[in-house]
Amino acid sequence: MISQKAKYALRALTALAQADSTRPLLISEIAVQQGIPKKFLEQILLELKRNAVVESRRGKLGGYLLQRPASEITFGEVLRLIDGPVAPLPCLSVTAYRRCEDCDGEHQCEIRHVFARVADATREVLFNTTIADALDGVDPLKRAELQHA
Template sequence: MISNKARYAFRALLTVAAAPEGEAVTSAEIARRYNIPHKFLEQILLDLRKAGILDSRRGKSGGYVMLRPADTVSFGEVLRIFEGPLAPLPCLSRQSYRRCEDCVSEAQCEIRREFGRAYDASRAVLDTRTIGDALTNSAYGTPWRREERQAG
């Protein structure tokens, strides 16, 4: 199960990526649209900015814009920012490898082998599907019209 923080990050990214090119989306708009606590969302957006995915603009037409194209931002990349390694066992993690304390032989471990298959399959999906892919044929794919954004 992913955390609210990761879920809100995906909502924010999908919203910003769906905006017309060059048009910034404010954190207040995103928070209001999805009923996300504004201060919490600001922390999430800052993490996405630090990761080089979003950029922020100041001023009258300020807000957040995509720093990278949406089709270059994978679900796996974003999930790792907020959840850390995706591996279900420490002995499967590429970034935080740790041998299981009760393991006699990783090569013969049935648990590692079966969870490794599941991990490989989920990683293959999460690392190849992008925010851009998710926008195709989705409600996010229709950019907000300015009057809809201001009505809220």
């Protein structure tokens, strides 16, 4: 499961992606449009800014914009930034590998073998689906299959 914070981050990014790319959106606009508590959204946008996903502009015409095109921001990237490792078990994490405390050996672990397939499939979808894909209702994996057929 993803956290509420990650859901809000993805919703904020979709709002920014749908907006006029030349006009920054105010936090209050995004909060009202997406039903996100304003204070929580401020924290989320600051974290996304620190990680070069969004940028902010000050002043009367200030607000937030995507720093990169929506077609270059993946769900996986956002989830990893907000929630941390994208893995069901610590021994399957790409960025924060940790041996399970009760591990007798990863090579014989039936649980790890099953969840490795789950993790691979999940990462395949999350790191190949962009904010733009979601807005367009596109399944990038099916599109890729059709292109290779």
